[in-house]
Amino acid sequence: MNARKLILMGATWGLASVTAQAQSIEQLQQAIAQAHAAAAQAQAAAKQAQAALEQALAAADKSKQSATSVTEAVAKAPSAEGSLTVSNGKSSATLYGLIDVTISSTNNKDATGGRLTGFQTGWFSGSRWGISGSHDLSFGGLKAIARLESEFVTATGEQDTAGVIFNRDAWAGLQSEDLGKLSFGRQNALGRDFAAIYMDPYGAAKSSLEEGGGSNTNNFKHLIYYGGSAAGTRMNSGVVWKKAFSSGVVAGAAYAFGGVTGNTSEASTVSAAVGYNGGVFNVAGFATQARLNGLTDNAYSVGGNVTAGDWRFNAGYFRYSADQGALGTRTDNAYTVSVKFAPAGRMDYEFGYQNMKADNGALKSGVVANAFASVAGLTAVGSGNRSTVYGSLFYHFDKSTEVYFAADYLKMDAGYGTVNGSDNQTEVAIGLRTRF
Secondary structure, X not given: OOHHHHHHHXXXXXXXXXXXXXXXXXXXXXXXXXXXXXXXXXXXXXXXHHHHHHHHHHHHHHHHHHHOOHHHOOEOOOOOOOOEEEEOOOEEEEEEEEEEEEEEEEOOOOOOOOOEEEEEOOOOOOOEEEEEEEEEXXXXXXXXXXXXXXXXXXXXOOEOOOOOOOOOEEEEEEEEOOOEEEEEEEEEOHHHHHHHHHHOOOOOOOOOOOOOOOOOOOOOOHHXXXXXXXXXXXXXXXXXXXXEOOOOEEEEEEEEOOOOOOOOOOOOEEEEEEEEEOOOEEEEEEEEEEEEOOEEEEEEEEEEEEEEOOEEEEEEEEEEEEEOHHHOEEEEEEEEEEEEEOOOOOEEEEEEEEEEEEEEEEEEOOEEOOOOOOOOOOOOEEEEEEEEEEEEEEEEOOXXXXXXXXXXXXXXXXXXXXXXXXXXXXXXXXXXXXXX
């Protein structure tokens, strides 16, 4: 084979090899392009599937929400006080409570001066649980509101008022920024709500639409009765209106039906109140008239507080007069001063003094009866002073729970009455209060 043929054969083989390689590269490129196209199609399909799933979940959630009642709605996180709210966006209901556990030691609990040590009704707060609700009426910001609240005795678990489940609150009403708050049913007497800012150092500093009042069961709680009604410190069959104005003024009016056939005024109560929230200083007052057993009781009060740094100073005056039938007219003058020191940290401290002077007050069990109490069957009267000095300190774990130490000393003139034959009594207590 000559050289020319060899060269020609080599060229032919090389050309064939190059052609084959080119075809392989082209096929490979086509395969890669096809793979990319398949991947793109798969990705698009995945996105479509995800979108379809999200739409299905949204539709299911919407269907569930539309069919779910308030009590079956998703529970929201508890508030700072520990209460639990359920809502479906338009309506809501809140379950809440408070337990005040107190162990105290008190002298002169019997005629021999004996001391009683053990559990007592909560010193500062009545233990309670309750349910509040609201419903948006979609009418100018108007809401329907309601509350049921029951008090119980922590030491025994029994009802605070035998046979009455919702002895604290049982009312419904309407509320909006323009209307204010209008409530119907059993609720606080209006006077105690507005006097809460100066009655003692444990209430809120400013008047509001919420219920308030003095401390619970101790010898310095008695000023609360001057803010009461024909039914005590709460009102049955009550209609209460409160409104907060942009100027800082908070106003209130209340009427309690007596429910006596043929006598619309019997067992009724009418009350008006006003407060001004000035920030550093706040003032409030009320006037109340009640009819009971054909007799008329009247009370009015004015007071306020001033805040200076970590200190809050409170002072108030109460005037009470009562027609007592054959026993004549009773007239009381009372005043209170107190201070709260709340420095940065977990501790706060309270101290106070109050004096109640009764002139010709009907005696019940040897002691001048509480304001607005019935005098039916009472035959004797007394005059004198009832004075109490008290103090406390709190350690707050958080906004929901605290422990406290508290004490008071009561001194009464002989004309006002005695404590089991003694003119004085000392109470000392420790306690735990928690909210849920």
